[in-house]
Amino acid sequence: MAKEFVKDITGMEDDFAQWYTDVVTKAELIDYSSVRGSMIIRPYGYALWENIKNALDTKLKETGHENVYMPLFIPESLLQREKDHIEGFAPEVAWVTHGGEEELEERLCVRPTSEVLFGEHYKNIIHSYRDLPKLYNQWANVVRWEKTTRPFLRTLEFLWQEGHTCHETDQEAHDETVKMLEVYAGLCEELLAIPVVKGQKTEKEKFAGAKYTYTIESLMHDGKALQSGTSHHLGDGFAKAFGIQFTDRFGALQHVQQTSWGFTTRIIGAMIMVHGDDRGLVVPPKIAPTQLMIVPIAQHKAGVLDFAYYLKNKLASIARVDIDASDKKPGWKFNEYEMKGIPLRLEVGPRDIENGQFVLARRDTGEKIPVSLGELEGEVTELLQDIQDHLLKKARAHRDEKTSVVTTFEEFKRTISEKAGFVKAMWCGDRACEDKIKEETSATSRCMPFEQEKISDACVCCQRVAKHLVYWAKAY
Numbered sequence: 001m002a003k004e005f006v007k008d009i010t011g012m013e014d015d016f017a018q019w020y021t022d023v024v025t026k027a028e029l030i031d032y033s034s035v036r037g038s039m040i041i042r043p044y045g046y047a048l049w050e051n052i053k054n055a056l057d058t059k060l061k062e063t064g065h066e067n068v069y070m071p072l073f074i075p076e077s078l079l080q081r082e083k084d085h086i087e088g089f090a091p092e093v094a095w096v097t098h099g100g101e102e103e104l105e106e107r108l109c110v111r112p113t114s115e116v117l118f119g120e121h122y123k124n125i126i127h128s129y130r131d132l133p134k135l136y137n138q139w140a141n142v143v144r145w146e147k148t149t150r151p152f153l154r155t156l157e158f159l160w161q162e163g164h165t166c167h168e169t170d171q172e173a174h175d176e177t178v179k180m181l182e183v184y185a186g187l188c189e190e191l192l193a194i195p196v197v198k199g200q201k202t203e204k205e206k207f208a209g210a211k212y213t214y215t216i217e218s219l220m221h222d223g224k225a226l227q228s229g230t231s232h233h234l235g236d237g238f239a240k241a242f243g244i245q246f247t248d249r250f251g252a253l254q255h256v257q258q259t260s261w262g263f264t265t266r267i268i269g270a271m272i273m274v275h276g277d278d279r280g281l282v283v284p285p286k287i288a289p290t291q292l293m294i295v296p297i298a299q300h301k302a303g304v305l306d307f308a309y310y311l312k313n314k315l316a317s318i319a320r321v322d323i324d325a326s327d328k329k330p331g332w333k334f335n336e337y338e339m340k341g342i343p344l345r346l347e348v349g350p351r352d353i354e355n356g357q358f359v360l361a362r363r364d365t366g367e368k369i370p371v372s373l374g375e376l377e378g379e380v381t382e383l384l385q386d387i388q389d390h391l392l393k394k395a396r397a398h399r400d401e402k403t404s405v406v407t408t409f410e411e412f413k414r415t416i417s418e419k420a421g422f423v424k425a426m427w428c429g430d431r432a433c434e435d436k437i438k439e440e441t442s443a444t445s446r447c448m449p450f451e452q453e454k455i456s457d458a459c460v461c462c463q464r465v466a467k468h469l470v471y472w473a474k475a476y
Helices: 002-007 016-026 043-062 083-092 115-125 170-191 237-242 266-275 304-315 330-339 350-355 373-401 409-418 431-441
Strands: 030-032 039-041 073-075 094-099 102-110 134-143 157-167 197-200 212-219 225-235 245-247 253-255 257-264 292-296 321-323 344-348 357-362 368-372 403-405 422-427 444-449 468-473
Touching (some): 016 030, 016 266, 039 043, 043 170, 043 266, 115 157, 115 257, 170 225, 212 444, 225 237, 225 266, 304 321, 304 373, 344 350, 357 373, 373 403, 422 444
Antiparallel strands (some): 030 039, 073 102, 094 102, 197 444, 212 225, 245 253, 344 357, 422 468, 444 468
8 A cells, every 4th residue: 555655746857847746736736726826725735834924024014014914806908007017918818708697887806916916005105205115915816827737836827926016215115125135035945945046027927017127036856947035126217107206305296116915825836846866745844734743653552642752742843743543554654744744753663662762854855863752842843953954955956966057048948958046147137138048948047147157258149248147948
């Protein structure tokens, strides 16, 4: 039974896409719905999102943000008021045309994002510099009618938070944009053990309607990149479109400077693809719904279950602990919790109890560590931190190994074709070169990193004078 359970997962190197599908379904993160491109997030998957959400929500409140909620529907006329924004989202918009059996006089858009709704609201509540800054966030679902979908990574409907803020000055809005990107980067690296590259999107890749977009980019096991969070300086474009004005400190009328930023359930997909292996999920301890699973051995024997529950209560103050007291065989349980990526497993049997010596098994390395009852709490605490640190270190090493530096277009094309991963190359800033690179290699510009290097004087594509170092990659 146990061997058949493991066989349900395709090997990562055999078919990475199928491996991913096997993991999200067999590890009970999602189920498919009857609507194409939509997913049912099962309890284990949703528990992961709740842990991410709670950590981020705490950080947002610590930085002065307040949670609000906006309507699901946006009138077409309202959406049309910011031209660049609607053009950017038009291919992905879902429209409501009927209410009951009656055709609506005006179509309603199912929100792909909520800039326009916040814009309309801010116009009504902001009048003076004393009303600023407005630091709002909402936790919501959004809909984008994607052509190609994959659970967590790209679905018609997904969960996220979207922050929308208003400020007196351009500098304050810039500072907010940077601050929120740092919050996202910290969450990825400290909580999810996902290393990121921080930088600015090119004009082509920036958010529709934004002045500029900052991004964190991560690299998956298969060498493809994933945009893991974005923070946008919107300038005063939305403010002018919606008439969001305030009287400044000198009595003059000004438009607010705005930002928006978002973090979504796709980060669960990133976690899966960065840390997973042929046995399934590997979940970083800080985000794991269950950090330690106790598996009783020969639990039908007197005292075993009682002692297992005693250990659960003993460890509950230092870790999120669960116990599997079902009648499934221990081997089946071992495989199930390896597949679900639970960081630590504690085996408790009659001989362990008699000897006062137990076995802790690490999910990340498979190592089994003998530990006495008196050392158990300290060992669990240390191991959980060590697993967290090891996963980040391992992911960084993988990213660095799969990051190449090139200076010519022929080298670029060969590298993208033969070695998946990030390609660092110089760029002149011309959209034509960016388009040509995508057309001939399928690689897109991921970001212009904040930490710029000069690896060549010439653009990798046209050999004219280069202006920026860019990270390029094929991406999800």
